[in-house]
Amino acid sequence: xxxxxxxGVLCVVxxxxxxxxxxxxxxxxxxxxxxxxxxxxxxxSAHGNAFASMDLxxxxxxxxxxxxxxxxxxxxxxxxxxxxxYQTGVITTPGTYTGTTTGSAHSLGGSVYGQANTxxxxxxxxxxxYSKPSxxxxxxxxxxxxxxxxxxxxxAEVLRYTSNLVQ
Numbered sequence: 001x002x003x004x005x006x007x008g009v010l011c012v013v014x015x016x017x018x019x020x021x022x023x024x025x026x027x028x029x030x031x032x033x034x035x036x037x038x039x040x041x042x043x044x045s046a047h048g049n050a051f052a053s054m055d056l057x058x059x060x061x062x063x064x065x066x067x068x069x070x071x072x073x074x075x076x077x078x079x080x081x082x083x084x085x086y087q088t089g090v091i092t093t094p095g096t097y098t099g100t101t102t103g104s105a106h107s108l109g110g111s112v113y114g115q116a117n118t119x120x121x122x123x124x125x126x127x128x129x130y131s132k133p134s135x136x137x138x139x140x141x142x143x144x145x146x147x148x149x150x151x152x153x154x155x156a157e158v159l160r161y162t163s164n165l166v167q
Contacts, residue, residue, distance in 0.1 A: 021052035023060055023166035030057070030132070032064045040141045041080075042068050050130035054084060057135045059165050065139040066158035074141035077153050082137040093125040 021030035030048045037043060046060035061082075069077045099120030105112055145152050 021048040021056060021060075023063065032060050034064060034068060037138075040072075040074065041138065042141075043136060043138050044068070045134065045136040047134045048132055050132055052133055054086075054133040054135065056166070057133045058084075059162055061135045061137050062153070062158055063162040063166055065137065066153065066155040066162070068139075069141045069155035070159070072141060074143055075155055076142040076145045077139045077155060078142070078146075078149055078151055079153070080138045080140050082135065085134050087132040087134065088129065090127055090129045092127045095123055095125040097122045 024031045026033045026045075026047055030046070030052055032044065032046045034045070035043045042065065044061050044065045046057040046064070048054075048057045062079075065077050065079070069075065097120055099118055101116055101118040103114060103116035105114035107113070141155075142152075145154070
């Protein structure tokens with residue numbers, strides 16, 4: 001019985017460690033996606049799973065915007081607008097029942113008499129809530145830094161400073 005408990009704990013640890021939102025195209029555990037809407041403009045979105053923070057998905061969005069800037073021959077970008085959201089919900093696991101039945105029987109003459117007892121334990125299910133962050137930004141890219149705009153990001157610097165923040 002002790003071995004089964006440890007195997008269960010190990011399975012949970014492995015499952016949780018594999019569920020961290022990482023820097024990759026969007027999949028089951030989150031990630032990024034983009035849509036090009038002009039030659040110099042993209043909508044970049046990042047979605048996290050229940051273990052991700054809003055800070056992480058914002059960093060993923062900015063890093064992806066910087067990569068797209070460099071890939072398309074631009075050195076700078078500006079976040080024109082953005083939005084944040086959380087997808088929330090609950091997960092309920094079913095309850096379990098474990099029972100043991102014992103019985104006895106004896107015969108007397110042509111009749112059989114018996115008795116049985118059942119003892120059991122019911123463990124109710126658990127309800128857990130979750131919250132998955134998402135972030136979407138519209139970015140416009142420039143070959144040279146425009147002097148009449150604020151909030152300009154140097155794509156190379158964003159890549160350098162976010163390299164250790166996303167895996």
